[in-house]
Amino acid sequence: MSAHNSANVEAHAGHPHHEPASLVVYFSTFSALMILTILTIWAGMQDFGALNTPIALGIASFKAVLVVLFFMHVLHSSTLTKLTIFASMYFLGILMVFTLADYLSRGWTGQ
Amino acid sequence: MMVNSMFAEGFQLFPHQASTLAPSVDWLYLFIVAVNVAITVLVMVLLVAFAIIFRRKSEDDLPEPMHGNVPLEIFWTAIPTLICGVMFLWGVKVWSEIVVPPRDATELYVVGRQWMWKIQHPGGQREINAIHVPVGSNFKLIVTAEDVIHCFSIPDFRIKTDAVPGRYNQMWFNATKPGKYHIYCTEYCGTEHSRMIGWIHVMEREDYAKWLNEQAEGGDGLQGRKLFSKLQCITCHSDANKAPLLENIFRKDREIGYMDGKPVPPGTKVLADEAYLRESIRNPNAKIHRGFASPTIMPAYDRDLVTEEELLQVITYIRSLKQGETPTRTEETPTPQPITSADKASSNATEKTSGSAK
Amino acid sequence: MSATNTKSDTAQSHDNHGHHPSLAHHFVSLEQQHEANILGMWMFLVTEVLFFGGLFTAYTVYRLKFNTMFQEASNQLDITLGCLNTVVLILSSLTMAMAVRSAQIGKTKQILNYLGATAILGLMFLGVKYFEWKHDFEIHLVPKANFCWDYAKERRKEADHHEKDKPFVSKLIGKFVGHHEEHAPPSAAEIAKDHKNPESQQARIFFVLYFAMTGIHALHMIIGFGLIAAVAYWASRGTYGPEYYTPVEVLGLYWHFVDIVWIFLFPLLYLLGAHLGAGH
């Protein structure tokens, strides 16, 4: 750990970033992504009614998490990186949830 | 000339209180003013006092450091929170008076367009940039726009709502003082935004009755009835096997069979209000009454076929339709066809039916 | 309140990193430079999330309003090609991850190979996209230019009927090289009439969002090619090794992000109406 950089202790947490991930990780991630792609297409062909979109988005999110954790090395990244990702999701959530809060409760007028 | 008009008779610092809502809003306003003045004065007095009392007396002054005082900080967090809470609750109370119209209110339609307000009374009287109402009656305004977003505002009544194209917003008032009051457009709407103004005339009841008599021509209901035939609504909506009858349906729950072309579970109901009727005319497939096929044979009546004003007239007519009042279909009315604007221009054209998909 | 001595934090002696040629003057160490660059990229990706987030919000709002038509409009898209592109892009993510790994373990030559593979896969993706868009244009699904919902639906039905019994491979090949039967394009009057149809309007909003989202996604890939070229140039000059490979990793983060966007676009745009079946 670099001493003249001690303000950034939290970022390093003593973990060396030079360590490359093993090939097994990459290829199993890739395989999982392929399987999930097939799964999502199969699920898309079925009609689960109201669950169609949650299932599709659930699989997509899972795929995204795999890419983020393994291809983008976030599994071994600093807390700060994880926090950054969380913050982006959080504020995207605010944008969507609060906008929809208006649209979905439009009809409930008190008249 | 400028100096003359500067102190014109109209000079005032507070708007008229001309509706039943105005005092409620004003009391809330004065409460917030009082809180504002108290806190602002407190801050200013402390600022000036501290600047004088604790001014630097010598270059060597070194005040004792001070890093915080928990009780004090809790105090000045809690008190404003409390005050804000009171404002919020009081605000919601006043606001619910503003946004929920009484049930017995007479309904006026307001359509904004660049750059004028068009008003329709239930008796068919129409006005532009002016509204005549009697003192002491509840009026509900149903507000929409033809082109861009406008905002209908009567400051002396303390009410305001945006006129959004494609959507009906509403507001209400009960005028308390005879006189004339400003109508403004408060949402910027283009070049002549500041000329999109008018007057609301609050009249004594007998004056109003007189005015109504003078203005009555073809009422909206009558115009709507004419359109009902002209647009061929009558062809199907007079026969319960072809299409639902429209008698006594307004403000009633309607059971729906299809929504956007998809079947919905039995028992699904929607309220047949203005928005529903409007949607059913503009986009008939949006909601299909239970027992009828989807997609429907009814054509979509777009703006080129029915203007916003005509649409309101049709809706007024449908609202007024009572049991057994549907006119009978006349023999010469042709069978329904999707109408194009070209058809409309050359009235009774007989073109090929191209929209068989309907 | 915190009158603790701070010496323990800082009084250690300087690290003895030599001055690496890739170390900028204002950084103290390569480590600090690496961390700063990686964080910078992540911060940029945050802005990208919210940039696409605006589009996704618009999509969600209209999807809720026009659910049925969105499904039907989605059903006009070609799932086979969408799926092909998904596979291609995920594969390119794998090669990109391998490129970063090669840099980490100091195999310069492999970096170039993997970057090249990534670029080729990326080009394949855009090639497929090109054929899709071309087809959309031919069947009048491009908003403004020539949008005609009724016409597009008819063409789709015909095509499904026509290709029903063909084997998959010839279907697939047909998507790229297949000729289309000459069809009278819709007349101006037909298009004008179609545009007044609420169904057509709703479907068109789907296609506006489809072209906006896939278009901006494609733009990101094109920018990505530029970045790949730059990194490949430096890699060929032997700049990167286990000590210093920050730009490769930064590029990797960008490319994976573009991949993730597609992972969401695929089900939201292509699979939305898949359950309606072909020829619906």
Next chain:
Amino acid sequence: MSAINLDRRVVGEAASTHEATPKPATNYLNHETTIASWLLTLDHKRIGLLYLVGISLMFVLGGAFAGLIRLELMTPKGDLLTGDVYNKSFTAHGVVMIFLFLIPSIPAVLGNFLLPIMIGTKDVAFPRLNLLSFYVYAAGGVFLALALLLGGVDTGWTFYTPLSSTYANGNVMVAALGVFVIGFSSILTGLNFVVTIHRMRAPGMTWFRMPLFVWAMYATSLIQILGTPVVAITIALVGFERFLGVGIFDPRLGGDPILFQHLFWFYSHPAVYIMILPSLGVASELVSTFSRKGVFGYHIIACSSIAIAIFGFVVWAHHMFTSGLSQYAAMVFSVLTFSVAIPSGIKVFSWLATMYKGSVSLASPMIFFFGFIGLFTIGGMTGLFLSTLGTDIHLHDTYFVVAHFHYIMVGGAIMGFMGGIHYWWPKITGRMYNETLAKISAALIFVGFNFTFFPQFFLGYMGMPRRYHEYPEELQVLNVLSTVGASVLAIGYLTPGIYLPFSFFFGKKAPKNPWGATTLEWTECESPPSPHNFDHNPPVYDHVYDYSTLNKEAAVVSH
């Protein structure tokens, strides 16, 4: 707790040597003098100055449009400008002032100059990006200038659809492109600052040892990163709709104009905090230095900046209370809007408590601080009328709103900016300016501002709508008062434009630490700083605002 316990603990090897350091012969201003060395500089300090020139020009331009507007409103009839020219004027005023002046003002000028120094590093994390952000800003400015030269834009700075996408008759596309481009400049600045603060702090500079200005910049940068992309894509969609005629927001084509408002205000409400938060940070620095006392409740002030940034993202729909917003959503947004008031109030009270039993100097930056407190308090308090549902309906889109946000964004933000410029001017230029003129300027701004905008609260409650070119006669008295006030305000704003440049060439040489401040730019840097700020690791103390062992000889200007 007493002062004795708080003696400075000096860390790092430089502690004992810094008073003996000879004044360096070169500084960042004179070590290179070619034009290219300025235009292509990677030095954060020089980039800050480039921005200072840019935003000053834009301020004059935006101010000229404000002058036109106020002149037109002297009389109820539209006798000076046509309706169209008037609309284009207030659009230009809004767009220039917000996107080209206020948003970059403190972050890009003072932030760029000071942030790296305050946390003890040589530069921002990405100097090239920093320069790029300036040129992106300039490019955006060129597009907006082009839009004006081609005949102007008449949508208002809010670009509401379907007016902007279908009906407006100006160069909406060019202006929208300008706003889109400037957005990226803002994003790049914010990104640079966040990374710099996270990764570049000097040894020992922990989060709670950073000056409050840095905290404010951090909060501001978060908003720039999180909000700006949303408005960028929204403006792009308006562009698609206008350029291609496809329906996204236009109800005639099946779209929803309210969706635009949601997306637009998701950024544009937090954008207000981009403008005011840096001023709050400057205010904390001023009150501490000129009371010679640590800021009362340092931790709470630091956290309240972050709180304002986060709460700022969940209040946007209070701009839409009359649009037909769902009634339940309206209540939620109303209560959340109040939540922003609390941290703002805490800041004001804490500043007052800092002055309490302090040693208050009445030097000119402090006079600006007093003005800032006055205007910010009035501006903040009048916000309560607009978060309260019952009164907002009546006040929405009237001059009350105009007055309220000018108190915050012009009164508060520019007073803070002026205070900051006067405070750091000796550091930036190495010269002292004329104190008396500075105080007169502060007084003129304060008085002129209140004369301009206070009458507008009355106009607003009377119902006078915003963006009106003509108005009823009974409203003339208040409008004339406002215009007269505006002329005083203009003189107040222009005075520093004379004596500050004058001092740059002819002013007295500034000492290293003329105000007796404790942050690194004063204690460890010469005036003006050397090209790389520090030639050693700067020492970091337990308490950033610790005046107990301050070198008293350095304090030559007191009041």
